[in-house]
Amino acid sequence: MDEEVNALFRTAITVAALLAEHIARRVQEQAREAEAVAEQHAAYQARIDAERAAVRARLQPVLDDNWWRRVPPGRIGTAPTNASTTACSPRPARPSA
Numbered sequence: 001m002d003e004e005v006n007a008l009f010r011t012a013i014t015v016a017a018l019l020a021e022h023i024a025r026r027v028q029e030q031a032r033e034a035e036a037v038a039e040q041h042a043a044y045q046a047r048i049d050a051e052r053a054a055v056r057a058r059l060q061p062v063l064d065d066n067w068w069r070r071v072p073p074g075r076i077g078t079a080p081t082n083a084s085t086t087a088c089s090p091r092p093a094r095p096s097a
Contacts, residue, residue, distance in 0.1 A: 061067045
């Protein structure tokens with residue numbers, strides 16, 4: 001009877017160790033996935049920030065009253081178009097998750 005109990009304990013300990021190893025691997029895998037998502041988010045946010053800065057730079061002159069006095073009328077209509085073109089430049093395809 002003692003041998004049977006010992007064998008059961010050894011089996012239970014082996015199963016627990018295998019389960020703990022599986023859980024540890026899964027936790028590591030999830031941490032790597034979360035890091036990859038965070039890096040991708042940071043890259044997208046940097047791109048958005050750069051595009052926003054580019055649009056602001058293109059529109060900044062129209063905030064100056066002198067710009068309105070000295071720019072030809074034809075250019076007044078192109079200021080928003082130029083800024084929009086900058087904002088709508090081609091983007092790389094987003095990788096699927």
